[in-house]
Amino acid sequence: MQRPKIVVVGSLNVDHTLRVPRIPAPGETLSASGMLTCFGGKGANQAVAAARAGGAVCMIGCVGQDDFGTRYVEYLHSEGIDTTGIIRSAAPTGSAFIAVDDRGENSIIVNAGANHAITLKDIENQAELIRGADAVLLQLECPLPVVRRAAEIAREAGVRVILNPSPLSAGYLSARFEVDVLIVNEGEAEQITPNQNLQEARCRHLLITRGEESTLSITAHGVVETAPPKVTPVDTVGAGDSFAGAFAVASSEGRADAIRFANAAGALATLKAGAQPAIPARAEIESFMPPSA
Template sequence: MAAVVVVGSANVDQVFRVDRIPEPGETVLSTGFANARGGKGQNQAVAAARAGASTAFIAAIGDDGFGRLTAEGLAEDGIDSSRLRTLDGPTGTALIAVDPRGENTIIVEAGANGRLAPLDEADRSVIAAASVLVMQLEIPLETVAEAAAAARAGGTTALLNAAPIAELPDALLANLDVLVVNEHEAAHLRSSSGAAELTELVPTVVVTLGAEGAELHRRGGDVVRVPAPRVTAVDATGAGDTFCGAFAAALAEGAEAGDAVRFAVTAASLSVQEHGAVPSIPHRAAIDAALAE
């Protein structure tokens, strides 16, 4: 039985290192290139597993070389991929440009991710047996809603990272326990009264603030601000996903929400010091050592 189950996307990232992100109509030359596993779902599953949680991944890959690379990588990270579908067609792919400051632009082709629907009884059983369900929005919204409903029925804590941002149906929001968003996503979802307004929809809301850390908002509670360690960032790709996976792993261990945010901020701060999405995700020993400092 997995402590954390992730329902989401699996991509292979094609990462170009550039001196600057090109403007519209501009061509720039790459200073380096690599293929690496990615996709918000896969990143978050890897982050949860490396943070110490027994992790299962419900996803779809294509019947191609990128799909085989994904499946092999999940096995290397000890992730239960028994609910991984292999579909005709391509695996999801992301085209990423990263500049020397660690800033990036990303274009995503959904591939098999767009056909991760519907969930079946075995999927729902895996979700119901877990402590925490983690979801994002790179798969069909109806699949996300199905997973959240299965979590609610099974008493599993349902966490949604609302990225890439989309309009969220009331029925989905009603089945969430935790919402994780960055500042831009929070601004899209709320009106004038700030992130606290979102707790009227979801009991716990975490707003990630990049290099500034994160804020924890709980319905009826005070705001908890967790600063990030000062580090030299080389690549921000996957930092938000590292946060979500590590946060879920801490919650699954029974950590109080504020402590879980602190654990996740530390994990994310380690990830930005390395290149790539999955390659940069830290293991538990490194997170514990950074926390001890």
């Protein structure tokens, strides 16, 4: 079977993750028990997740002309990801500082850096790459006009658009745009459409992930719940991105069990520290999937 072509437009960050006993309160200083530096950013996380899940992935984004940027491009290429859409900027490569507590919960501070240097002209220059995809996967760590234009180019060409609108912004809430699939967590869903209304969410398929609770799949045909595997999380920071990347691939393959596949990927990603180091490969996902009801 030919691998589905997934184009990811999004962020590339270098993550600095610190293990702490609890998330610090305002004004509080805590000692970390360890630190892990690795590649991250929601866009690149989802690109790696899609590639490891079996997709032929192209990444569009922006990194700095610094050493981190050079190493990041080389790393993505080693993951089998097409990096011709990655632009180099005078701005530094984006970075994130993540505190993870003993329960696996996290708190994140992001410095966008080069992620905010990508422009509408850059997206227009990559239009043919977008038009040739089976699905385009988007998030909100790049400028909203860029994300919106990528979605417009894709939809005009009949390419399916999957949006994970995170981190949720006031700009998106006031000027949301049409997509095919919207992937959100419970908190995001409450802000976007408290009544789980597809017209209000501006999508045809609304997916609501709920941690250890069943994922909700909402379409014009109704609501379907799909339970994820039961796990004890070590670090939840990459779970949502693993879900999104895996779903993009499985749904593009036409799999009826795409949500079960994505649930398994998300659950597996909580069992290791870090975002991309924890993202599972396709064989791991397949073997971890719970049986269908």
